[in-house]
Amino acid sequence: MKFAITPGFGVGGTVFTPEQLSTLGAVVGDNARIELTTFKQLYVEVEETHYHEIAQKLSAVGLEIHPAGFYTKSLITCNFCRGEAEAGLKTAKLLDAAISAKAVPSPLKIGYAGCALGTSEPLLKDIGVVKMLDKFDIYIGGESKGLKASTAQLFVSGLSEEDMISVIQRLVKNFQEHGKKKEKYSKFIERYSLDALRKLIA
Numbered sequence: 001m002k003f004a005i006t007p008g009f010g011v012g013g014t015v016f017t018p019e020q021l022s023t024l025g026a027v028v029g030d031n032a033r034i035e036l037t038t039f040k041q042l043y044v045e046v047e048e049t050h051y052h053e054i055a056q057k058l059s060a061v062g063l064e065i066h067p068a069g070f071y072t073k074s075l076i077t078c079n080f081c082r083g084e085a086e087a088g089l090k091t092a093k094l095l096d097a098a099i100s101a102k103a104v105p106s107p108l109k110i111g112y113a114g115c116a117l118g119t120s121e122p123l124l125k126d127i128g129v130v131k132m133l134d135k136f137d138i139y140i141g142g143e144s145k146g147l148k149a150s151t152a153q154l155f156v157s158g159l160s161e162e163d164m165i166s167v168i169q170r171l172v173k174n175f176q177e178h179g180k181k182k183e184k185y186s187k188f189i190e191r192y193s194l195d196a197l198r199k200l201i202a
Contacts, residue, residue: 001048004041004066005058006074009096010089013079014040020061027057038144039073039109041066072102072172076111078120087114088131091161095129098165102172105179105188110168111142123151126185127168132157136164140171140197143186150186153194156201167201174200 005024007016028034028046035043046054055065066074075096080087092112099110111125115132122128124144130137136159142152156167174197179188189197 001051002043002045002068003051003055004037004043004068004074005063006041006066007062008064009040009075009077009080009092011080011084014077017062020058020063023057023061024063027054039076041074043068066101070104070107072099072104072108072110074100076109076120076125078113078115078118080114081119082115088112088161089114091131091136091164094161095165095168098169099172102176104172104175105181106183106185108172108175108185124149125152127171128152129164129168135159136161138164138167140194141186141189143184155194155197170201171197 007014007020024034024044028044033045037043059065064074075092077092078087080089084090092114095112108127109125111120111122111128113120113122113128113130116130118130121144122130122142123139124142126140126142128139128142130139135157137157138155138159139152140155143150159167175185175188178192179185
């Protein structure tokens, strides 16, 4: 059985503690397979019969357990180098709780940056959020892979925290309902159209 783990995020980024890593190595056993992904999660593959016991022990040391595969990934964030208040750490945690582990037609990566420096590369994610002072801009359709890699388009700007989270939830729900199996989000936007998506949030 394959599942994803992350320590979550905070000031300094996505950081594992020595205890978490040593616990991971101890509980999964020598035959487990551990893969580092591009979305700041580790994929762990273990015998299914041991999954619940392993998950419980990993959770006990503060690791978050997520499904692997065709789901929204845990929020990919910057390192909050401007401080948790200015960069919006609380907002990022609320967004992460609202969007993680939703079943979708194709894996969906959502990024968050606490300022215009965008060190978490939100414009290369399927959906990206950039905090601009006390408001939030949303970009959609980034594609980081392939010869036709491209940056996301500005979808809507100047949102409050509450409205930003609501818009992203609606975008995810729309993809769940109208996306085709294995369809990349950038391709979905081309097919569904940016105008139709904007009408969704009007």
